[in-house]
Each structure stands twice: as C-alpha cells, then as structure tokens.
Amino acid sequence: MVDLTPQEWTAVALSLRIAVVSTLVALPFGIAIAYVLARKEFWGKTLLDALVHLPLVLPPVVTGYLLLITFGRRAPAGAFLADTFGIVFSFRWSGAALACGIMAFPLMVRAIRLSIEAVDRRLEEAGTTLGANPAWTFATITLPLMLPGVIAGMMLAFARALGEFGATITFVSNIPGETQTISAAIYTLTQVPGGDAAALQLVIVAVIISFAALVASEFLARRAAARLHGR
C-alpha cells in the first residue's frame, strides 16, 4: 500500500525527529512557564501569558519570518549563537525543530497549566509538614499528580510539530534531507505533474503516525490517571 522513495522516507524520518526533539526540548520550559502562570502572581504576568499564546494567533508565516530575522545566520541572536556556541538554525533541521517547538509551545503550556491548577495544594502542604522542601514537594507530589496533563501537552505539541508547515518553510525553507518534513514533501509533490499518487502515500503515512500518537497518549494518560486514583 505504501511504497515510498528513499527521499520520502527521509522526509518521514526527519518529521519524526523534528517532532520528538522539539517536544522534548520544549517540555521543561513548558512545565516551568505553566507553573509560573498557574501559581505565581507578578508584574507582567498578562504580558507573559500573551507572549506564550502569540504563536497560536499569529499567522505561521509571520512567526517564521520573525524567527528568520531573529535567528537567521546574520541576524543578531543567530550570529551570536553561531559564533559563541556553534549553534546554527538557519536552513538546518534544528531550525525546523525550533520553529515547531515555538508553534507547539502554547498548546503544551495550556494543557500543563490546567493540570497544575487541578492539583490539590493541600497535598503539597501535607508534604511540606513531612519535611519536603519546595523542590522535593514539586518532584514527588506536584509533578506526579499533573502527569496526565503533561502527557496531553506533549501529545498536542508532538501533533502540532508534525503538522507544522508555514513557520518552518518560511524560516528554514524546504530542503530535501535537511528541512523537508512530511508536510513540505506533500506540498512539493502536489506542485509537480503526476505527483498526486506519491503525495497520497505520504498522506497515509501522516495519518498513521498521528493516529498512533493519539492512541499511545490516550493509553499513557489512562494509566497515569488510574495510578492517581488507586486502581
């Protein structure tokens, strides 16, 4: 049913790598920002909240363009990272991962924030009286109790990253083997005569990956919830 060329397999593998890396790298930041938004009151909180949500409401091409003029090879942040740490984003798969991570970030933060708000703070108080300092309280009580939300947030981020198109193509272009993801490959195939059959195959692969991710996250979330409720 699915008979892909090596170049198309590369696009599939690249999409998975970009989606996994962007989700995992975004996760600690997502948890930290969600925690701050759920629990802390500070000046500029509304601004931070708006900033986190910006990629959700901006046209993806605009986000991609903003990344280009910030992290491009000759842009200030891009040049600094390249010269100091040797990290280059422009026209690299890592740039695609950055674009995907930023596009997925608001969805991840929203899911995790809801789960933090649902944690019973009286349990954290109980942990405190038992000798747990704030870091241990978070690691042993808050984090396990918010796990279903963390899984949901990762799933949303992964799916968003897998489907990202506009910001990625604007920021790092559509280079086979480096930045050409499934979405970009499908788009390219639809632009050439006779590419429809190959495009359909990639569409099927995309559906299978998304479906598998959904089933896996549903399974994990159920197991995590069952653990919490003592079954």
Add this chain to the structure above:
Amino acid sequence: MLSVSVTKKLGDFAIDAAFETAGVTALFGPSGSGKTSIINMIAGLLRPDAGRIVLDGETLFDATTRIDVKPWLRRIGTVFQEGRLFPHLSVRHNLDYGRWMSGLAADAKAFAHAAELLDIGHLLDRRPGKLSGGERQRIAVGRALLMQPRLLLLDEPLASLDAARKAEILPYLERLRDDSKLPMIYVSHDAGEVARIATRVVRIEDGRVTASGGAEVLATGS
C-alpha cells in the same frame, strides 16, 4: 513544651491567642473559632501577623526578630482532618514519605511498631483510593508518627468520620498517647473525644483563649 502567642487577621475574623501546651493538650472550641488557623501557624503553613512560637526552647516564629522557621524544617507532624494521603503512592510509601524527606535512615523496627500500633500492616501495598475513611486516618497518623516529629498536631482527625468509625479510631489514638509519650495537640469541637484523649484543655472561642486547665474546662463556659 510549646508556647504560642500569636495574632492574625483573616478578613473580618481576628485571632489573638496565647497559651502553653505540654503532654497531650486539646484545643477545644466550636467550629469556626480559629483552631485550625492556630494549628497551621504552629505547623508553619500560615504566617502570624505578630507574636512568638517557641517549641522546646527553639524559637520557630518571632515577628520582632523576624525568625520564621520553614515548615519543612520544623519537624512537627500534622494529621489533617481529611487525611491528605498521597493518592499516587502506596500506603507503604505514604508511611515512608516523612522519614525519607526528613533524611532519616530506614528503621524497620519503628515502622513495624507503628504498623502494629495502628493495625495497618495488612494495608501496606494498597493505594489510598481504595481505603475506608478510618483506615486512611490511621495511616495519616502513622505517616506523621514515622517522621519522628517533636510534636504531633491532630486537626479534628475524626471529624470526617461517622460515629461508628470514630469509636473505632479513638482506642488507637489512646494507645498512641500511652505508648509514645509524644507531645500532642489535639484539635476538636467534641467534648467527649477531648475528655478521652487530652490531659490539658485550652478552650478557644472566637479566636481567643477563654479558658485553660484540666478536663474541668470542658464543662465551663458556653
């Protein structure tokens, strides 16, 4: 010995209480009289506006010298009204939590003794979600006990239980009192419970101490 002298404004309600406790002391008074807030100030969960809290010569809180020992460093075991067991941990890990977080070495003898005293040995591999209210409260007592606290606070530990369950738990608390010699503060609005558990009584009404002394305090006042 614990010496408490605190004031705290909570909206329209004001607490202004000074008392000393030794042995097993009850904070006795009607619901809404500020007993739980006072307990939370002793545990370090609520910050007094002013005053001093001193436990066995160590100042835990002093507004004038700005001493405020963090709750996780106070070593005061607390049993809450609703148990507050950790739902994601087994009973065994709930019991071990305080010891672990306080950096104490495993003590199989103390663990076995507490499990026997509270009759919870058969529940160790269960999860809190499957337990009855009475079992949960016994485990909450065991959890606080096993952190080897300097003082045990019991905040209406029976209030969420029905009469039959209360009658079931009270003997365990009496055994605990006679067995451990651990100083305790027992919060309750129920004169019958207090008479069975406590040797000293501090009566709290409307955020203030209105009487203190022996069991005779239960009979006086409103």
